[in-house]
Amino acid sequence: MIKLHGFGPAFNLIDPSPFVTKIDLIMLAQGIDFERVNDMSSLQKAPKNKLPFIDDNGTIICDSVFIIDHLIAKHGLSLDDWMSAEQAATAQLLGKSLDENLYWALVYSRWIKDDVWPQIKAQFFDPLPFPINKIIARHARNSTKKQFMGHGMGKHSNEEIIQIAHKSWRSLSTLLGDKPYFFGDRLCTFDATAFAMLSGFTLSSLDTELGTQAQTYRNLVRFTKRIATAYYPEHVQVS
Ligand SMILES: N[C@@H](CCC(=O)N[C@@H](CS)C(=O)NCC(=O)O)C(=O)O
Numbered sequence: 579m580i581k582l583h584g585f586g587p588a589f590n591l592i593d594p595s596p597f598v599t600k601i602d603l604i605m606l607a608q609g610i611d612f613e614r615v616n617d618m619s620s621l622q623k624a625p626k627n628k629l630p631f632i633d634d635n636g637t638i639i640c641d642s643v644f645i646i647d648h649l650i651a652k653h654g655l656s657l658d659d660w661m662s663a664e665q666a667a668t669a670q671l672l673g674k675s676l677d678e679n680l681y682w683a684l685v686y687s688r689w690i691k692d693d694v695w696p697q698i699k700a701q702f703f704d705p706l707p708f709p710i711n712k713i714i715a716r717h718a719r720n721s722t723k724k725q726f727m728g729h730g731m732g733k734h735s736n737e738e739i740i741q742i743a744h745k746s747w748r749s750l751s752t753l754l755g756d757k758p759y760f761f762g763d764r765l766c767t768f769d770a771t772a773f774a775m776l777s778g779f780t781l782s783s784l785d786t787e788l789g790t791q792a793q794t795y796r797n798l799v800r801f802t803k804r805i806a807t808a809y810y811p812e813h814v815q816v817s
Contacts, residue, residue: 580653581633583624584618588701590783592748592813594688596681597642598630599774600767604646606809607765610653618706630808646767658766659681665761669768672753672760676746676775682731683743684778687788689722694786711738743779743788751795752778758804769805777802781814 582605584598591597593616604790605612612632624631624640631640632648639648649655658666703715726732731739752771754760759769779792780802793799806814 579613579635580605581615582612582616583631583633585620585702586614587813589697590813590815591777592782592810594778595629596684596771596774596778597628597677598669599777600642600770601630601632601645603770603773603805603809604649604655604657604767606655607770608649608655608657609654609655610649623803639641650810653654657770660764661761661766669761669766673768673771676771679731680743680746680775682726683739683788684775685722685726685744686731686739687779687786688784689719690726691786694739694784695719697784740788740791744791747792747798751798754797754801756797765805773805775804777806777814781806781816 582598582601584593584602585595586593588594591599592602602612602614604610615633621627625638626640628640630642630645631638632645634648634652637648639645646655658669661669688694691711699715699719703711703718705711706714723732731742734742735761750760757763759765760772761768776792776798779789780795780799782789803816806816
């Protein structure tokens, strides 16, 4: 059976990582048998030092992109087979926009904002023994700050990051409209990416400025709630 290595449920999310959540939802939606492996050592074991990775009977695959390709090749993943070539190409590029841009606004809202950081620290690091918990927490936050600056999002002000996030949410809200899913009546892998990235703002129990603002996009909130209710009734509370 496939083992999906992630961080584990937190903040009213099946996983705080949108990349882990994306793969989790894709496998659930496709009915692929898998087991969640959530322990603090997963990240140390990750060959590329990032989660998710999967262990498919000894074959290790890192990165959500390559995991999806593996699921298509080895497990008949066919969530996108009904789409036209043009829809599939559009969906692929939209997914990358969320992975590579909106994701960094999510990172900002959690790891960089001083008012939210204590909630992150309490969840991930406070349970570790003292004093290692302090050392690891400081190291993890510094490393995230470095990546955030390196990406370029870290060069922006709070207002500019909010503006960037709103541009993605506004476009997503327009694209979704009143449809159940982004490309019509059927869920595709892009819906999994969108759910994963949006629910970090709309369903997360973390109290963040960006989360509050994302919740004003009512159709996006309905979209994330509908998917959470269908796939994660035990893990995600939907009010
Ligand atoms: N391109 C990767 C991104 C994975 C990624 O950035 N994972 C983050 C969690 S959301 C991570 O493991 N970060 C740990 C670190 O950078 O130390 C994918 O699509 O899977």
